[in-house]
Amino acid sequence: MFCTIVLNVCFTFHEKAFQGIRTIIIVSRIFWFNPNTKSFEIMNLIALKMLIGNRAKYFGIIIGLMFASLLITQQSAIFMGLMTRTYGFLTDTQLPDIWVMDPMVQYIDDLKPLKETDSLRVRSVEGVAWAVPLYKGLLKARLTNGTFQACHVIGLDDETLIGGPPHILQGQLADLRRSDAIIIDIVGAAGKLATKLPDGKRVPLKIGDTLELNDHRAVVVGICRVQRPFQSQPVIYTTFSRATIFAPRERKLMSFVLVKAKPGQDLCQLCQRISDSTGLAAYTSDEFKNLTVRYFMKYTGIPINFGTTVILGFIVGIAIAGQTFYNFTLDNIRYFGTLKAMGASDRILLRMVLLQAGMVGGIGYGLGVGAASAIGLLSGRTELSFRLPWQLLLVSAAAITLICAASAVLSILKVLRLEPAIVFKNS
Amino acid sequence: MMKKATVVVRCKGVTKTYGTGSTEVHALNGVDLEIHAGEHMMLVGPSGSGKTTLISIIAGVLGQDHGECSIFDRDFSHMNRYEKTRYRGQNIGFVFQMFNLIPALSAVENVAVPLLIQGVRRREAINRAHEILDRVGLGDRSLSRPEELSGGQQQRIAIARAIIHNPKLIVCDEPTSALDHETGHKIMELLCEIAVGTDRALIVVTHDARIFEFADRIAKMDDGRVTLVTSSFHYLSDKKKN
Numbered sequence: 001m002f003c004t005i006v007l008n009v010c011f012t013f014h015e016k017a018f019q020g021i022r023t024i025i026i027v028s029r030i031f032w033f034n035p036n037t038k039s040f041e042i043m044n045l046i047a048l049k050m051l052i053g054n055r056a057k058y059f060g061i062i063i064g065l066m067f068a069s070l071l072i073t074q075q076s077a078i079f080m081g082l083m084t085r086t087y088g089f090l091t092d093t094q095l096p097d098i099w100v101m102d103p104m105v106q107y108i109d110d111l112k113p114l115k116e117t118d119s120l121r122v123r124s125v126e127g128v129a130w131a132v133p134l135y136k137g138l139l140k141a142r143l144t145n146g147t148f149q150a151c152h153v154i155g156l157d158d159e160t161l162i163g164g165p166p167h168i169l170q171g172q173l174a175d176l177r178r179s180d181a182i183i184i185d186i187v188g189a190a191g192k193l194a195t196k197l198p199d200g201k202r203v204p205l206k207i208g209d210t211l212e213l214n215d216h217r218a219v220v221v222g223i224c225r226v227q228r229p230f231q232s233q234p235v236i237y238t239t240f241s242r243a244t245i246f247a248p249r250e251r252k253l254m255s256f257v258l259v260k261a262k263p264g265q266d267l268c269q270l271c272q273r274i275s276d277s278t279g280l281a282a283y284t285s286d287e288f289k290n291l292t293v294r295y296f297m298k299y300t301g302i303p304i305n306f307g308t309t310v311i312l313g314f315i316v317g318i319a320i321a322g323q324t325f326y327n328f329t330l331d332n333i334r335y336f337g338t339l340k341a342m343g344a345s346d347r348i349l350l351r352m353v354l355l356q357a358g359m360v361g362g363i364g365y366g367l368g369v370g371a372a373s374a375i376g377l378l379s380g381r382t383e384l385s386f387r388l389p390w391q392l393l394l395v396s397a398a399a400i401t402l403i404c405a406a407s408a409v410l411s412i413l414k415v416l417r418l419e420p421a422i423v424f425k426n427s
Numbered sequence: 428m429m430k431k432a433t434v435v436v437r438c439k440g441v442t443k444t445y446g447t448g449s450t451e452v453h454a455l456n457g458v459d460l461e462i463h464a465g466e467h468m469m470l471v472g473p474s475g476s477g478k479t480t481l482i483s484i485i486a487g488v489l490g491q492d493h494g495e496c497s498i499f500d501r502d503f504s505h506m507n508r509y510e511k512t513r514y515r516g517q518n519i520g521f522v523f524q525m526f527n528l529i530p531a532l533s534a535v536e537n538v539a540v541p542l543l544i545q546g547v548r549r550r551e552a553i554n555r556a557h558e559i560l561d562r563v564g565l566g567d568r569s570l571s572r573p574e575e576l577s578g579g580q581q582q583r584i585a586i587a588r589a590i591i592h593n594p595k596l597i598v599c600d601e602p603t604s605a606l607d608h609e610t611g612h613k614i615m616e617l618l619c620e621i622a623v624g625t626d627r628a629l630i631v632v633t634h635d636a637r638i639f640e641f642a643d644r645i646a647k648m649d650d651g652r653v654t655l656v657t658s659s660f661h662y663l664s665d666k667k668k669n
Contacts (some may be wrong), residue, residue: 046532
């Protein structure tokens with residue numbers, strides 16, 4: 001009963017992930033209620049009854065697999081979420097086809113400024129429809145209570161405002177043309193940039209409020225929603241020229257040139273032409289995302305940390321579920337021997353063990369993925385990064401399948417090598 | 428009285444050795460034995476005399492090292508694994524000391540298992556199992572799990588399971604040793620009533636002298652050999668004299 005309730009709750013969270021379990025349950029029901037079911041299938045029913053009959057081990061295996069599935073899925077999803085955050089700005093800025101930058105740039109926040117004239121050089125390359133400058137920098141905002149908060153400041157081309165936020169919740173993008181105008185992201189407005197009252201309450205920043213960016217007055221004219229940055233700082237949009245005023249004085253201040261290719265242009269070839277003509281690096285959006293992810297994968301310990309947890313999940317699965325499943329087989333070895341003595345072929349016994357492994361694997365996987373999905377849903381409004389694409393469900397399923405297969409192989413070997421004469425050993 | 432009927436089991440010079448080198452144990456040292464249809468044969472003897480090894484070989488769950496052991500003129504050692512399993516499933520019924528009923532299955536399901544293994548449809552197998560349960564007096568406990576039944580009731584179910592597919596040979600390993608005297612006696616009466624038939628043989632391995640009277644013949648084993656084969660009447664008479 002409890003298991004059914006949990007399963008149903010989990011179904012509501014991630015139905016796709018549970019299709020496999022649904023199938024198993026439906027098939028099991030067919031076995032259960034159809035009196036004309038063939039004997040081979042009845043032996044499967046006996047296998048399931050043997051499995052469920054030993055409740056302590058049955059739940060032990062399922063819980064082991066559930067935790068393995070949960071750990072593998074949840075930690076991988078957080079890792080994916082973190083990696084997605086590293087190039088969140090690229091995801092938000094979808095209009096340009098190509099990003100042009102200093103050749104030494106290693107990832108999106110590795111800012112090596114360009115000369116403003118570089119945008120003109122890029123525009124002159126054959127196949128470029130338009131090219132606009134973009135400023136991206138980390139500036140300190142002074143809040144009304146006197147504290148400072150580092151913010152990502154994005155400076156958009158003054159004329160076109162290309163590269164603006166994907167979703168504007170309040171105000172309009174064109175409002176950036178007003179004096180000292182900035183648009184801030186809603187999470188930053190309600191969080192790190194919010195005014196903290198003496199009683200501890202936070203008052204979100206709203207349109208019309210002001211703050212100081214590097215001693216320059218900035219007025220909020222809009223609220224937007226963007227992908228959270230890797231370091232979770234607030235994101236502030238303004239015009240390129242105003243951003244260069246906000247930014248500390250430097251000789252060069254342009255971070256990127258955003259390029260749109262003319263229709264029919266091969267983007268890779270255009271990147272090559274831009275590089276050849278300007279000596280700058282040019283990447284398509286996907287290439288730049290990959291470059292960023294590769295940097296974080298290579299130079300941070302994030303993959304190792306998460307990989308360790310995922311491997312631990314796998315080991316937990318093998319150690320707990322695998323061992324419990326093997327012990328379950330050992331507990332039932334006398335009955336497998338009895339079935340063998342009574343004429344059950346190796347094939348029937350093999351199917352029985354595989355079905356038992358598949359059953360616990362399916363339920364354990366479903367519960368684990370369901371729990372991971374629930375955590376993802378519940379943490380949607382928190383700082384936790386969580387991304388669960390369908391591919392990750394497949395990876396998790398493959399890992400659980402591997403655990404079940406490893407467990408089943410040991411049990412299968414035991415059952416297949418079993419001498420039916422064991423039935424006469426009275427211990 | 429010795430019946431001149433079809434030979435069900437014929438063992439000739441059967442040997443079996445466990446282990447190698449210093450751990451070598453000669454369980455059977457050339458066993459010769461014949462069991463006929465309609466006969467109830469008991470294998471008796473002290474522990475370690477080779478009784479269980481012999482019925483394991485007769486039942487095809489263990490291979491002999493040398494010699495011949497055939498059931499209805501078919502020797503398991505000449506069959507492949509699949510044929511052996513199939514032949515065993517169709518022709519031999521088992522009753523074990525510890526019953527070996529699958530705990531997760533009800534009585535009727537346990538009884539139906541041999542038929543299900545052979546491919547009989549579930550409804551037919553269950554109907555047949557109900558009939559057999561009625562014959563062993565447990566028709567009203569068909570839905571009970573083994574854990575809900577007494578030892579005697581479990582052994583009755585095991586007997587029902589052993590005969591449901593109408594095997595030609597039924598082998599019983601110490602069927603009464605886990606039961607009290609009265610229940611053991613009833614179990615043997617039941618076995619003799621429903622398991623012995625003109626076309627099948629019953630072999631019981633036991634060291635429970637209280638049930639020797641149920642046998643047609645008794646084969647005494649010692650040190651891996653059959654040292655005496657006689658009628659139960661003579662065996663018990665000789666025993667009383669000694």
